[in-house]
Amino acid sequence: MIRGILAILFVLIFLTVSLILIPIAYLIGLFDRHARDVYAQSLVAWGFRVIGVIVGAKVTEKGREKLPRGEAALYVANHRSIFDIVLLDARMPAPTAIVAKKEIKKYLVLSWWMILKNCKFLDRDDIKQNLKIILECIDDAKKGQTILIYPEGTRSKAESELDMGPFKEGSMKIALKSGVKVVPVAIHGTRELFEKHLPFIRPGKVTITYGDPIDPGTLDKEQQKHLGEICRERILEMLKEENK
Template sequence: MKPELQVEKSAPLESPSPNYGTDSATNGGRYFRIVRASCAAIFRLYFRLEFQGVENIPKTGPFIVAPNHQSYLDPFWVSVPFPNPLRYMTWDRFIYMPILGHFIRTLGAFPVKLETGDRAALRLSLTHLQQGGRLMIFPEGGRTRTGKVMPFKSGVIRVAMDANVSIVPVTIVGGYEAYNAHHILPRPRKVKIIYHPPMILPVCQGKEEMKNALCDQAARLQAIVESALPINQR
């Protein structure tokens, strides 16, 4: 649903305005709870939605949720167990659509420029974490078109390190069969969401150590997410 953002490795991300994320539609208000409950009920029935490892979701503090990306519905499926919106990046054109845009903003979406990447969106992500929020990032940078997991990029690792937060790896199983890039409409296939124990990232000193850690931790994250997928989707 969103592109991988390129992060400069020479300096930490800067924080923008502290007013980021104060929109009432994204702070877990009554309207959000109604939309979330309605979506959850529909998803549980239509996709026989199942959750495993919900106990691995931290109860307090900021963190990043990092799922594989199989479907446009991934952000909604993954967000169901969370009482407050999980912020996530999406294509800016979706955000400004009259009905869809309001709906996904309510569920936590904020815009990123697909054509160029968007360093401002990265700064907003960092600020949200620093304010104690939770953020969803898809490390592949886009939906798989084959069902197989694409290589994880290191942007999610860099954001987590800069914000000093853990990453909760998430595996989405069945999302590709239910609603992939080749489907016009969703299909009633079973979808399972698996939340793995949080990854604690190392503290790095120096550019070379950081460069190595970004690659190593991205590979580690991908291995955890893939461990719960069928072999033909790894």
């Protein structure tokens, strides 16, 4: 209970201070867009890391040495908890745009930060709008923007860490059309922090494992059609290793 209260208090303080920090970000962006991106990513990552400490998430990263450096990439992760975004985005190696559901836009200050990070908002009921978002992501990736997606489309509520939903192949167009590498990411243990103990937060161990980057240019046409499933299988294998 105390961890939950402290986390809420920190979020409220951070969002309040953001009313000053966000205008500064826009001012920086008038002169240097990249500096604005770094500023926004750094502050949000710091806030997420503090939340991780407050809730008692003991995070272990594996395979970080594999991450592409000095180039954009598409990070593809499984999704079981609200803490997936908190703990993973805090550790991204470059300013990162998250593709999230449109409902997040209701949280004004949070959505302002996400807009500053060039995040996109999907409406699962509007296919035409979603296509537009994917095309924007392709263009952003070509310009050097790293992107993080959760291609299941929603959080998995299954008890087993290994029970993932199907990965939407449409989201893989971001990599296939832009040529950026795809990094499968397996997140293990986040559901133990909160969703399994609603409404309480419990400390726990979380493992984030980065798989070998996939260069879409090396795949044949059949593999490209099933790139989402390939990523899902690789993430599943990494999760199985953690379940041993």
